[in-house]
Amino acid sequence: VGLLKLRDVGERALVELARKVCKKAPRTKVGIGDDAAAIDVNGKYLIVTTDMLVGRTHFPPTTTPRQMGHKVVVANLSDLAAMGAEPIGLVFSVGLPRDLEVNFVEELLRGMDATAREYNTSIVGGDLDESEDIILAGMAFGTTAKRELLTRSGARPGDLIAVTGSLGTAAGGLRILLDQMPVKGYRKLVRAITEPTARVREGRLLARSGQVTSAIDVTDSLAADLWQLARASRVRLTIDPAKLPIDPLVRKFAARHGLEVNELALFGGEDFELLFTVRSRGWAKVKRGLEHLGAKATVIGEVSSGSGVFTRTPAGLEKLPNRGYEHFK
Amino acid sequence: VGLLKLRDVGERALVELARKVCKKAPRTKVGIGDDAAAIDVNGKYLIVTTDMLVGRTHFPPTTTPRQMGHKVVVANLSDLAAMGAEPIGLVFSVGLPRDLEVNFVEELLRGMDATAREYNTSIVGGDLDESEDIILAGMAFGTTAKRELLTRSGARPGDLIAVTGSLGTAAGGLRILLDQMPVKGYRKLVRAITEPTARVREGRLLARSGQVTSAIDVTDSLAADLWQLARASRVRLTIDPAKLPIDPLVRKFAARHGLEVNELALFGGEDFELLFTVRSRGWAKVKRGLEHLGAKATVIGEVSSGSGVFTRTPAGLEKLPNRGYEHFK
Numbered sequence: 001v002g003l004l005k006l007r008d009v010g011e012r013a014l015v016e017l018a019r020k021v022c023k024k025a026p027r028t029k030v031g032i033g034d035d036a037a038a039i040d041v042n043g044k045y046l047i048v049t050t051d052m053l054v055g056r057t058h059f060p061p062t063t064t065p066r067q068m069g070h071k072v073v074v075a076n077l078s079d080l081a082a083m084g085a086e087p088i089g090l091v092f093s094v095g096l097p098r099d100l101e102v103n104f105v106e107e108l109l110r111g112m113d114a115t116a117r118e119y120n121t122s123i124v125g126g127d128l129d130e131s132e133d134i135i136l137a138g139m140a141f142g143t144t145a146k147r148e149l150l151t152r153s154g155a156r157p158g159d160l161i162a163v164t165g166s167l168g169t170a171a172g173g174l175r176i177l178l179d180q181m182p183v184k185g186y187r188k189l190v191r192a193i194t195e196p197t198a199r200v201r202e203g204r205l206l207a208r209s210g211q212v213t214s215a216i217d218v219t220d221s222l223a224a225d226l227w228q229l230a231r232a233s234r235v236r237l238t239i240d241p242a243k244l245p246i247d248p249l250v251r252k253f254a255a256r257h258g259l260e261v262n263e264l265a266l267f268g269g270e271d272f273e274l275l276f277t278v279r280s281r282g283w284a285k286v287k288r289g290l291e292h293l294g295a296k297a298t299v300i301g302e303v304s305s306g307s308g309v310f311t312r313t314p315a316g317l318e319k320l321p322n323r324g325y326e327h328f329k
Numbered sequence: 330v331g332l333l334k335l336r337d338v339g340e341r342a343l344v345e346l347a348r349k350v351c352k353k354a355p356r357t358k359v360g361i362g363d364d365a366a367a368i369d370v371n372g373k374y375l376i377v378t379t380d381m382l383v384g385r386t387h388f389p390p391t392t393t394p395r396q397m398g399h400k401v402v403v404a405n406l407s408d409l410a411a412m413g414a415e416p417i418g419l420v421f422s423v424g425l426p427r428d429l430e431v432n433f434v435e436e437l438l439r440g441m442d443a444t445a446r447e448y449n450t451s452i453v454g455g456d457l458d459e460s461e462d463i464i465l466a467g468m469a470f471g472t473t474a475k476r477e478l479l480t481r482s483g484a485r486p487g488d489l490i491a492v493t494g495s496l497g498t499a500a501g502g503l504r505i506l507l508d509q510m511p512v513k514g515y516r517k518l519v520r521a522i523t524e525p526t527a528r529v530r531e532g533r534l535l536a537r538s539g540q541v542t543s544a545i546d547v548t549d550s551l552a553a554d555l556w557q558l559a560r561a562s563r564v565r566l567t568i569d570p571a572k573l574p575i576d577p578l579v580r581k582f583a584a585r586h587g588l589e590v591n592e593l594a595l596f597g598g599e600d601f602e603l604l605f606t607v608r609s610r611g612w613a614k615v616k617r618g619l620e621h622l623g624a625k626a627t628v629i630g631e632v633s634s635g636s637g638v639f640t641r642t643p644a645g646l647e648k649l650p651n652r653g654y655e656h657f658k
Contacts, residue, residue: 006434006459007427014434014457021438025451028418037453039418041472042371048453050468052422054460089357089368093381093422093466098336105335105343109350122354124366127379128343130335130386137422137466139379143370 034152034232035082035216038144045149048141049079055134060177060193065104067194068136069111075219076140077119077198078272082217084150084207085142087121087200092138095131108136119200148207150215155233155277159213161301162283164202164273164290166245167222168261171268172253181257188249196272202297203274205289211282218271224324225275226309233277238310238317239301241266267323277303363481363561364411364545367473374478377470378408384463389506389522394433396523397465398440404548405469406448406527407601411546413479413536414471416450416529421467424460437465448529477536479544484562484606488542490630491612493531493602493619495574496551497590500597501582510586517578525601531626532603534618540611547600553653554604555638562606567639567646568630570595596652606632 006014015033024031029045030038036049053059053072063071073090080087092112096105109123116122121140129135144150173193176186183190199217206212214233216225222244230237244265254261276297278286283299290297301312309320335343344362353360358374359367365378382388382401392400402419409416421441425434438452445451450469458464473479502522505515512519528546535541543562545554551573559566573594583590605626607615612628619626630641638649 004431005427006425006429006431009431011457014431017431017435018438018452018455018457021435022442022452023446025418025453028451028453031451031453032455034454037418037420039453041417042373044371046375046417046470048418048420048468048470050420050422050454050456050466052424052456052458052464052466054424054458054464057459088370088375089354089366089377091366091377091379091468093379093468095381095383095464096335098334100335102333102335102338102343102346106346106350109347113351117352122357122360123347123351124354124357124360124368125363125377125379126347126361127381128340128347129381129383131383131462131464133461135381135383135424135460135464135466137379137381137464139377139420139422139468141375141377141470 030151035079038083038149045144045146046141047080047083047085047144049076050137050139051075051079052137060174062177063194065107066111069108070115070195072136072138073112073115074196074198074272076138077200078217080140080142081198081200081203082150082215082274083144084148084203085144086204087119087140087142089121089124090116090138090140091124092126092136094126095129095135097132098130119198144207150207150212152214152216152229152232154213155229155235155303156213157235157303157305158280159277159303160280160283160299161237161239161277161303162297162299163245163275164199164295164297166247167271167273168250168264168268169247170196170270171264172250186253189253193270196270198272199274201293202290202295205293206276206286209282209286209289211279211286213277213279215274215276218273218275219269221267221269221324222275223266223320224322226320227322230307230309234307236304236306236308237301238304238312240312243298243300245298269324359480364408367412367478374473374475375470376409376412376414376473378405379468380404380408381466389503391506392523394436395440398437399444399524401465401467402441402444403525403527403601405467406529407546409469409471410527410529410532411479411544411603412473413477413532414473415533416448416469416471418451418453419445419467419469420453421455421465423455424458424464426461427459448527473536479536479541481543481545481558481561483542484558484564484632485542486564486632486634487609488606488632489609489612489628490566490568490606490632491626491628492574492604493528493624493626495576496600496602497579497593497597498576499525499599500593501579515582518582522599525599527601528603530622531619531624534622535605535615538611538615538618540608540615542606542608544603544605547602547604548598550596550598550653551604552595552649553651555649556651559636559638563636565633565635565637566630567633567641569641572627572629574627598653
């Protein structure tokens, strides 16, 4: 084990290692391994998360500094949304190369500030350092009432599996940018990857409904995040690929470029939608509540006892590969 | 202005830029520009800070992964201490090269966990990414009662200037490591730079005393941090170099290697002591309280109306250069 390198182990093994080494304090309700931590402070939960984006790895070519600022704020707020939290604020540690222009930094800050304010929150502090690559390490914090907390571990047999918005849009946009395809007609796809939306209001509604049993935000990929939910809740998740909510423009894009649309929806990342499980008798209420916000959610499957993630195919159940954006390996 | 590069401007100009761009929300009592942010949450202040260490820049050669973990926790807790906060927890975004050994990560985590627990707090979450250099971006959060908050801006003419512990020890240790001098006999100096102490209990005592008017932790250098206090409080600070608390071992080390001991104490960084101003009639009480904790503090000067930082010399007052560890420029 001594000479094992990081490239030889998956991200999950490293999270397990961190969970083993870092002792959980009594007031910590949820520690390492969920979308965010939940700590008991004065009878409520303080929800805290951190998410780092590093220049070369995380931003597609042509990303503007304003978009970088936008995205790192959304990535952090999306983790709060998955816990059902109301955001309070964000802080950032920013590392920048010495020969970057001051204008770049101003645009980056403007993107961060404008996006935080879109979600009724603000940047309250930071640390600025010199580094070779662009480093944006964010931390977001918020609160929930104790009975409103959403985690990955509450799904129960009989619950429905649902997802907000639609899937595969960001993956389509990423393809366009990476392959330098023409953007014309597909601006919506490109915006999904460069200027994503965090489902903060939706997360609050799910939390308050009292009907939602678990939640996670779709960042790695729907498949990988289904596996996370199944593992944390110790249940089996079965989804019907025909029910995946996919934007017509994504279908058109996939057809034109010979891409499999379900591949984009299942294994593409960074949609920042909320994947959740809901009591079947509570579903109608949740759906109505979301519609009232101008949002939508779609049932894509159901929870049963057992383990693993499966898709319903004409030939029967098939195990869904656990693939996604992985940082190591 | 358009083509100005980061290397052409100081860190302070960038902090000013961030303060200008990022709008302060009404519930934010202290925003960008102090040691940490203070936000009004349920009648108390939530104190939040972030501090990032990047491998090549921040760690002297021979630093072990356990020491890296120790130091990034201390750097973050020290910012909370300077606000008088009681720590609640920490989260970390960690970037690591793919060909690092898993053992390295385990040692890093052990250093972080053990150090957090030394201060009765814990690591509650994190994010792990691939990067070229080692990136440790930490965020620490805690609370204070409203009337206990310490900031940089409360110093008043007539107050005394004091500092906990002693100064220049870490700078001596850094010299030893950078110049690869023999460590024997000077282990205390090396430990000050590789395994520093955050003055968390001292900060809580200063906050509760009701006699301390401003505080900052000594990270850049005593000189640079005096300038920060003077600027934030709009006062003049005058110090007596003969009163600087310097460990006898640092004096011996400086004498042996032809170094100016006051240079180490005034312009060396990373002592992580608390520099604070205190009402002159409250000083005896604060000093007794600190002694009760097994800690010490020394009066090094006084606050008057005006601006700038001065040292008392036989020839009269002399302006103290504003020098320290600067990240840009």
